[in-house]
Amino acid sequence: MSELGEQTLESAPAASRPVRLSEAREAAGLHIAALAAALKVPVRKLEALEAGRYEELPDLTFARALASSACRQLRIDPAPVLEQIPLNPKPALRDSDSTINAPFKPASEAPAASPLTWLSRPALLGAIALLLAALVVMFLPDMEPADVVQGAPDTAQEAAAPAAPAAAPGLPIFQPSEATPGAPSAPAGEETTGPADTGAAAPPTPSPAAAGAAPTAPTSAAAPTVTPEAPAVATPPGGAVLQIEASGESWAEVVNGTGTVVLQRLLQRGERVEFSAAPPYAVTIGKASAVQVKLRGRAYDVASVARNDVARFDAK
Structure with a gap:
């Protein structure tokens, strides 16, 4: 009885290998590297499929899809080959005791956003800077005069x-x-x-600039001349x-x-x-x-x- 159990365990992996895929490739005289190039997959993945090393592939769905593509390339029926590849295992249900008491936190209890969090965003800081610059430009012409x-x-x-x-x-x-008749003008x-004309009784008040230039007026009035560099312009x-x-x-x-x-x-x-x-x-x-x-x-x-x-x- 024990010998029969050992033979069953040894034959299970062999039955899961897609033997017909490798046999069909060898019968077609096609090297495994040439078939991998035609399917545009690495050689190691095709070798793992033919050897039944499904753990080296992404999943069993990928293995079945690769086997179907290889059968189409070799022009054989893919059904016998796919029968040798196991299906994906059904997901096992978890123990309800380990998940029934999982903590649940509703969205309404989420922590409220702090104003400091908004201020730390670069986009908001850039908008505030542009607003301040616009205010400065608006009020700058009023302050300049x-x-x-x-x-x-x-x-x-x-x-x-x-x-x-x-x-x-x-x-x-x-x-x-x-x-002021008789007085020299500029x-x-x-x-x-x-x-200004404030009346005959009010004497004229000379400005500081006119007082500084007063000593030179009689000299210029005594001998007025015209130089070529400064021609007179009529009023x-x-x-x-x-x-x-x-x-x-x-x-x-x-x-x-x-x-x-x-x-x-x-x-x-x-x-x-x-x-x-x-x-x-x-x-x-x-x-x-x-x-x-x-x-x-x-x-x-x-x-x-x-x-x-x-x-x-x-x-x-």
């Missing part, structure tokens, strides 16, 4: 010192002013300063092209058509400047509410072009 107004007095004081000596080397032509086409028939009169302290900058800065300083209350040569002029007023501007004798509304009390316009 305020910086110009605050820094205007310091710039005007630094530029006022060299402004007076700069008028000495030139040899301008002086013309009498209508407001060069034609450049800056003309003087007090337009209607008067000055640009006239700025300050009703309070205000910083002003005027650049003529050649790109030369003809005025860049702080205007005192009651001071008036006129320009008539080399238009157009690029004008910047630091305190637009404290000045009155005339273009060719007509009043110009500075408040309409002012932003944060800083006006920029072109006088043509």
